[in-house]
Amino acid sequence: MDTLRQILSPDFLLRNSVYTSVLIGLACPLVGVFLVLRRLVFMGVALPQISSTGVALALSLPMWLGADVTAHSSQGEHTLAFLGSLTFSLVAILVLAFLERRGRGMAEGRLGTAYVVAAAASILLLSKNRYAEIGWLDLLKGEVITISNxxxxxxxxxxxxxxxxxxxxxxxxxxxSFDRDMAATLRKRVLFWDVLLYLLIGLTVSMAVLSVGPLIAFGFLLIPPLTAHLFADNMRQLMVLASLVGGIAALLGFAIAYQWDLPVGPTDVALLGILFACGWCAQKTISIARRLYA
Amino acid sequence: MNTRDVDPSRKLSGRVRPDEPMSESLITLDNLSIGYNNQPVLSGISLSIACASFTALLGANGSGKSTLLKTLLGLLSPISGRVRIDAPVIFGYVPQTIQFDPLYPLTGFEVALMGVYERVGPGRRVPQAERDFTRECLKATDAGEFARQRFNELSGGQKQRVLIARALATKANVLVLDEPTAGVDAAATHSLLEFITEIHEKRKLTVLLVTHDLPLVRKHARQIIWLHDGRVLHGTVAELLTPERMAEILEMEMS
Incomplete structure (x- = not known):
């Protein structure tokens, strides 16, 4: 409890990291609900990885173009990284969603390939950028420490x-998402709403990757909606509960990581895993008890 | 009522009786060719569906029922020819329940409420009046009692009633039901079809029912569109379900 009070104090040195983690914890599950319900979980794995390749590429560009990398301000570097992350996320989700809609080929294979190639490309790009090792490899590992205003x-x-x-x-x-045929017969612009949803997912993923890295981004996209799904009776409950699970796990995860000097990202994801397992056991116990006393 | 075999070169075309009076046409298919990726599944379809008619769309698996249905609903563009809508149409589409992903934690009410979404613009909350109207539709289909339960936990017949309530909530004048009795037990099938017939008669709804079930068609439908072996037969139940004609069609299916 003391640790929680300490990290929530306005004077806390890493307060930006705490706030960012919690914001990502609240936001990712909201769009993650749609990824899970549309059975696009693999997209949730591939997208953050592709987004982080965008970050790596954007940071490598000035060096390749012969610019003085050391002269760049931190904010300029972050803007560049944000643009790289956002561009890659949006292009990737629109292309992958288009291929998904066409329904040809093997979607899992495509997404798996995109994931593994993006991961390899990120490492290759960063290994050739002597300035990248300072902070960006930490980002890929999920170290949420250097969060600027x-x-x-x-x-x-x-x-x-x-x-x-x-x-x-x-x-x-x-x-x-639920019934696109019915939506189309009622003259809803299905493609427009699909693209809007994909853009929203792309934006959230790129923000999350930029702030906390691909590992936490995927963890927060997937696990809170799955945990909330165990208990939610309707969509409103699912979205609110998923967002709360994400936000609380982010806060507790930060406190645990701070207390025991652990990397924040992996701590958050491990905590989410434990919450999901506890939720699953609780849900099973409740349903068995209901059956026994029915 | 007209009977048309849309492929006049085929054996059954001799039974066309164009001299019969026609009801007011609602949807006319004009030399329609339908299919996917420019590969026709059915060609040369010309028929019309009358206002306030009860038409059954019959055919074996793979005969093109779904393709024709999707084209009628505007979900699939025809390869050639056209679908002419002769009067204002709002489709109340009742898809097969199997197509809904059970992962969505939606109550029966939430599913039925989707029927009013067309009248509520983007960015607007569903007004209370529309919510009340949805509840009325659920009551009308005897689905009021279980509308608060999770949709994916309802029985096949209960799901159909919720989906019909959703179709009614659109204020549809054409009810399109895609195999509504699939996965529904005999008693529920009977009451479901009785209900569909009742709302067809009371509300003057045009009904298009996709089914495999011949006894059901004989009892409830007035018109039949029968897809068989690339041909489309259109006529009344009395004309198409005669023993001779049935034997002829079944013989063709056997061969």
Whole structure:
């Protein structure tokens, strides 16, 4: 409890990291719900990895172009990284979703290949960039330490966009996800809403990758919606519960990592795994008890 | 009522009776060729579906029922020819329940509420009046009692009632039901079809029912579109379900 109080204090040195982790923990599950319900979990694995390749490429570009890399400000570097991450996420999700819609070939194979090639490309790009090792390899490992005010602002803005779009267009996004044929017969612009959802997922993933790395991004996209799904009776409960599980796990994960000097990302994901396992056991126990006393 | 075999070169075309009076046409298929990726599944379809008719779409698996249905609903573009809508149409589509992913934690009410979404613009909450209207539709289909339960936990017949309520919530004038009795037990099938017939008569709804079930068609439908071996037969139940004609079709199927 003391640790929690300490990390929530406004004077805490790593407060930006705490706030960012919690914001990512709240935002990722909201779009992750749609990835899970649309059975696009593999997309959730591949996308953060592709996004981080965008970061690596964007950071390597100035060096390749012969620019003085050391002269770049941290904010300029982060803007570049954000643009790389966002571009790769959006292009990847639109291309992969288009291929998915066409329904040809093996989707899992395609996504698996995209994941593994993107992972290899990230490492190769960073290994040839002598400045990258300073912080970006940490990012790939999920070390949430060096979060600037700029990163925090971007993450908060992304969460605001996610909340706004989901709040305004929830029924359209749900409708085209659940029953696209019916939506089409009622003259809903199915493709438009699909693209909007994919853009939202792409934006959230790129923000998450930039702030906390691909490992945590995927963890928060997938595990909170699965945990919430065990207990939710309707969509509203699913989304609120998933977001809460993500936010609480991010906060507790940070506290545990700080207390025992562990890397934050892997701690968060391991904690999410434990929460999911506990949730599964609780749900099974409840359903057995209900059957016994029915 | 007209009877048309849309492939006049075939054996059955001699039974065309174009001299019969036609009801007011709602949907007309004009020399339609349908299929996927420019590969026709059915060609030369010309028929019309009358207002307030009860038509059964019959055919074996792979005969093109789903392709024709999707084309009628505007989900699939025809390869050639056209679908002419002769009067304002709102389709109340009742898909097969098997196509819904059980992963969605939606209640029966939430599913039925989707029927009003067309009238509620993007970014707007569903008004209370539309919610109340959805509840009325659920009551009308006897689905009010289980509408608060999870949709994926309902029985086949209960799901169908929720989906029909959703179709009614669209204020549809054409009810399109894709094999509504698949996975539904005999008693529920009977009451479901009785209900569909009742709303067809009371609300003057045009009904297009896709099914395999011949006894059901004989009892409830008035018109039949029978897809067989690349041909489309269209006529009344009395005309198409005669023993001779059935034997002829079944003989063709056997051969």
């Amino acid at each position: 700029f990163d925090l602002t971007l993450t908060a803005a992304a969460l605001a966009v996610v909340l706004l779009v989901l709040g305004l267009f929830y029924k359209e996004l749900l409708f085209v």
